């Protein structure tokens with residue numbers, strides 16, 4: 149994942165932590181001005197220090213309760229930092245792993261940068277806008293179920309004409325996966341192809357790789373409208389293959405929408421790409437047809 153994005157997200161989270169810590173220090177200073185609190189708090193710290201000297205862990209709950217009760221009466225907030233994320237205490241990482249709060253923050257940036265606008269919600273989808281509501285309900289239910297799967301099927305190919313709700317569906321899926329704490333990148337095939345061309349033409353090796361990082365590293369990649377991009381001979385297909393292949397090897401799911409049916413796909417790109425996508429063992433291919441919605445499950 150692009151370091152700049154991680155840094156920006158981490159900064160937001162650390163800022164929250166700093167704010168919580170400053171508030172706690174300010175609350176404590178305020179509370180100590182009250183003599184009752186001050187003596188209760190002294191009793192608590194004295195006992196704690198004595199315990200440490202004697203090498204035994206004192207039961208401090210009574211003393212703690214007493215000063216907290218006074219704090220309540222004074223209507224002063226906590227003297228301990230109230231972190232937004234109690235799991236990582238607004239550090240962004242816990243035991244060397246990225247915390248979900250950091251992933252959430254990164255997702256916000258990624259969604260903002262994707263230009264897809266606000267995400268959608270499975271629960272709020274109104275099916276009466278579709279020509280074939282019953283079939284669409286099945287498609288949506290199947291995709292929602294997939295979002296909670298272990299991704300044994302790690303390529304999802306949704307094909308169908310324009311205006312059948314493919315983009316709406318993937319925005320619901322992205323939202324659902326973010327809710328599961330997954331790092332998600334949404335891109336149009338057009339924007340991704342622009343990045344392919346950029347990566348191809350730059351001589352700076354580091355930049356070359358950086359451009360592709362987000363497509364390779366995100367936990368779930370959504371490519372909207374595959375086939376709408378301008379195919380640059382020798383570039384588009386080989387980069388697209390690289391992305392699909394690397395993601396498949398690392399078992400990172402990719403969701404693709406396209407106007408191309410499976411036969412067109414083979415003609416439009418090449419055999420390598422179509423066979424990567426149409427692999428019955430590891431892919432789900434759904435055909436969503438606007439007039440006659442046929443749900444074809446391969």
Ligand SMILES: [Zn+2]
Pocket residue numbers: 233234235236237238239240241247248249250
């Ligand atoms: Zn956290």
